[in-house]
Amino acid sequence: MPSQAGPPRGLRADRPADFVSAARRNVLLHGDERGFTFVREQRARTGPAAGAVAGPVWGRGYREETLGFAEMDRRARGLARLLEGRGLRDRAVLLLYPEGLEFLTGFYGCLYARAIAVPAPLPALDAERFGRTRRIIDDADITWILTDTAHRPALEEWLAEDGLDGRVRCLDTETESGDPDAWTAPEMGPDTLAFLQYTSGSTGEPKGVMVSHGNLLHNGEEIKRRIGGSGETVGVGWVPHYHDMGLVGQFLEPLYLGCRYVFTSPITFIKRPALWLEMITRHRGTITLSPNFGYDLVLRRVKDEQLDGLDLTSLRTVKNGAEPVRAATLESWNERFAPVGFRPEMWMPCYGMAETTLLITAAPLGTGPVIRGFDAEALAQEKAVLAPGGAARRLVGCGRPVTLDVRVVDPAGGVPVEDEGVGEIWVRGGSVAAGYWKKADETRETFGAFTADGDGPFLRTGDLGFTCDGELFIAGRIKDLIxxxxxxxxxxxxxxxxxxxxxxxxxxxxxxxxxxxxxxxxxxxxxxxxxxxxxxxxxxxxxxxxxxxxxxxxxxxxxxxxxxxxxxxxxxxxxxxxxxxxxxxxxxxxxxxxxxxxxxxxxxxxxxxxxxxxxxxxxxxxxxxx
The missing domain is CATH 3.30.300.30 (ANL, C-terminal domain)
Known part of the structure; x- marks a missing residue:
């Protein structure tokens, strides 16, 4: 039964002004009846996260562990008390976790404490891979790292070897906690900084995108409207928690909707891509998401005999974004998985980036992808000319914005281009982040663009695109990103x-x-x-x-x-x-x-x-x- 206790402390009766209040409404509503389920390999070295409930063992050597909303809330409140006691309110805290449920405690504990979470990949234990982690530590002025029991010793050894012991300390969130009942919600609002999403900035210069509680609420609503999300939504995925698609789409949106989410680690998915489809089948998933390469990997690696017993009919939304969406991938999926219930209208191509929290545009629910052929030479001349036929460059439309203001602009003169003219994509609205952490010049250049007639400010995405029949198509990139x-x-x-x-x-x-x-x-x-x-x-x-x-x-x-x-x-x-x-x-x-x-x-x-x-x-x- 859902919890019948009174409203959580700090919960506002009116419209939530911060993401914690919005999430805790669903904690109150659903208790532990809904939550996050992690599918791990039985032979994985690390044990279950503290507070997780072990579920059934799959026949192929996988085990499910579930962390309900109420238990996660309790653990987050306890951790928040600990972080407050260490003076970390409004300070950046680095999160280095393997994929799994314990990351949720660390991330939400930071939100509850009004600390600034900094999720990052858990580095391999060699000097080369620690380079990016060290740059983040220096850029965000990190003094505490949150991690799990298994990885704390190696991280502390590296900190000592790199001369950071004493300056940067590790906290094992599996074994250390404060009193959850002593927690009171700190004052927070739309402008309160929630986390830093570090992009792969140029060498020596990482860039932390400053995402606020207001950004999370706005983008959460954008996603909800586009996918038709509700408490009955069941998400399934494998995208890493430090990726903006994984963090916002897999670990924040479920609490905003109050729905269940089932996930596995990227490594487990890559080892056995069929597991993703089996998770959808087993849990009757209604939505899943991945960059295009994940769908390609399934096409290459899933054997015909592994289709036996699969059932994808429960899916309503299959999001494809974070990298170019390829027409050939979508069409091959349509053909390959039609026998197990996949339908073309399930596809939802989308476009987004960390600087807009996540989503910018997406295809309307149930419409499927829009695929068009364009003359390649004309595109090089910044003009989109329809060219049906084999020689055309086939592009997949990324849908339309829900409430964000999206323009296609001549990047040199700031003049908006007409339909079917290629230009830079500019965005403004409540999902656009505040800028880059401690980088005023880069923030002005990227987040402070104005059109020739003085309209703005807009975020310059650095991506080239155009609109055709109201659909946004991505044509390339201005910035030297791969x-x-x-x-x-x-x-x-x-x-x-x-x-x-x-x-x-x-x-x-x-x-x-x-x-x-x-x-x-x-x-x-x-x-x-x-x-x-x-x-x-x-x-x-x-x-x-x-x-x-x-x-x-x-x-x-x-x-x-x-x-x-x-x-x-x-x-x-x-x-x-x-x-x-x-x-x-x-x-x-x-x-x-x-x-x-x-x-x-x-x-x-x-x-x-x-x-x-x-x-x-x-x-x-x-x-x-x-």
């Missing part, structure tokens, strides 16, 4: 990592190409003189291995070339888009390299179309010395 498996990676980060591999590595340009899926290409200038006995083929492999490992890139092509191959402006800035075109047109003479087969085929096709004849491989022995 999106792989739903993760944003800055091109300059890849280039810096490559240059650090060997003294012979010079200027570089990293970019993405679409070879059916997103592939990363690194064009790397090298000095044959500085190679000093290292074969260039070996150097290419060294660079490829280091970069692929550092950024967890499943597909990476590396091309070594001579000085001057990477395009630069007169002031020395890398021109990645021009270098990318040179690569595709076969104008870059390779000294050595390792190019993925799909990328090589794409390059040969593009070079043939332009009459450049494909890539030229130089004779390394005759390559000019530098």
């Amino acid at each position: 999106i792989v498996n739903g993760r944003n990676i800055h091109a300059q980060d890849i280039e810096e990592a490559a240059r650090a591999v060997h003294p012979a590595a010079g200027a570089a340009a990293a970019f993405a190409v679409d070879a059916g899926t997103e592939h990363v290409v690194l064009v790397q200038e090298v000095s044959t003189r500085l190679a000093r006995g290292t074969a260039l083929d070996e150097l290419a492999m060294l660079i490829k291995a280091r970069v692929a490992r550092t950024f967890e890139l499943p597909a990476l092509s590396v091309v070594l070339c001579g000085r001057g191959s990477v395009r630069r402006t007169t002031s020395g800035k890398t021109q990645r888009r021009h270098t990318r075109q040179d690569f595709l047109d076969g104008r870059i003479t390779e000294l050595a390299g390792h190019v993925e087969s799909g990328v090589a085929a794409l390059r040969d096709t593009a070079a043939e179309a332009t009459g450049t004849g494909g890539a030229e491989r130089a004779d390394v022995d005759s390559a000019p010395e530098e």
Whole structure:
């Protein structure tokens, strides 16, 4: 039975002005009858989160653990008392957890304490992977890390080795807590900062998006309206909790709606993608979400015999976003999973980003995707021209905004472009975050845009798009971001990592190409003189291995070339888009390299179309010395 106790302390009778009050209304309404269920592998090393109720064991070696709303609320209140006692109100607190239920205690404990949660990936235990974590610690002035029992010793060892012991301490939220009954809700409102969503900022400069309680309430309502969400919604997913899609879509929206959510870890999903479909079947999931690559992985890895017993008829909404949505993926899913109840109208392509909390646009519920073919040359000239046929560039529409003001604007002059004209996507409204933590210049540049006639301020997304029949289509990116498996990676980060591999590595340009899926290409200038006995083929492999490992890139092509191959402006800035075109047109003479087969085929096709004849491989022995 739902809890019959009185209203939780601090709960307002009127419309909630902060996310904690909105969430606690559903705690009161549903108690432990609703909550979060985590599906873990039986052989996983870490035990269940404190307060979690162990559920049934699946036949394939998985166990369910459930944390009800009321129990999570109790644990969050206890942790909040502990954080308040350490003086962490309005201070940033780093959350380093494995996927699972314990993260919920840490995150909501911060919200309840009015501390600023900073969710981040739990780093692998080596110096390279701790680099990003260290930059976040320095940028957010972190003094406390929340984690679980299993990972606290390793984190404390790293802090000591890095000279941070004493300055930064760890708190194990599984075993340490305060008195939940002694908690009183701190004063909070729409402008109160809830958490920092760190993006993969350029090397040494991470950027923390400042998301407020008002942003969470506004975007929560945006999502609710678009998906037709209610307490009867049942979500199923696997996206990591430090990803904006996972954090907001999986761990905040369920408490805003008062619904159940079932999830597993990304690693478990990648090991066995069919588990995702089995979770939907077992729990009669009504909504799920993933970047496009997740749907591609299911298509590649789920065998025909694994379809036996699946039933996807309960689904109403299948969201696809966080990276380019691919028409071929949607169409292949329609065909492959129709026998187990999948219907095309379940698709909900969407568009969003951390700077808008999450959602910007989405297809209306039950309408399915809008797929159109556009002339590729016209798109390059910033004009969307419908071109039905095999040679067209097929794009998937990302729907329409619910209440946000979304414009397509000429980024140079600030003049809104007409329908079917390509420009930068600008956004304003209650979901748009306050800016970047402690970065006033970047905040003004990104969040403070005005149109030529003085309308604003708008968020500049850095994405190129256009509208056609009222539908928003994404055409590319202005900023040098590479999106792989739903993760944003800055091109300059890849280039810096490559240059650090060997003294012979010079200027570089990293970019993405679409070879059916997103592939990363690194064009790397090298000095044959500085190679000093290292074969260039070996150097290419060294660079490829280091970069692929550092950024967890499943597909990476590396091309070594001579000085001057990477395009630069007169002031020395890398021109990645021009270098990318040179690569595709076969104008870059390779000294050595390792190019993925799909990328090589794409390059040969593009070079043939332009009459450049494909890539030229130089004779390394005759390559000019530098």
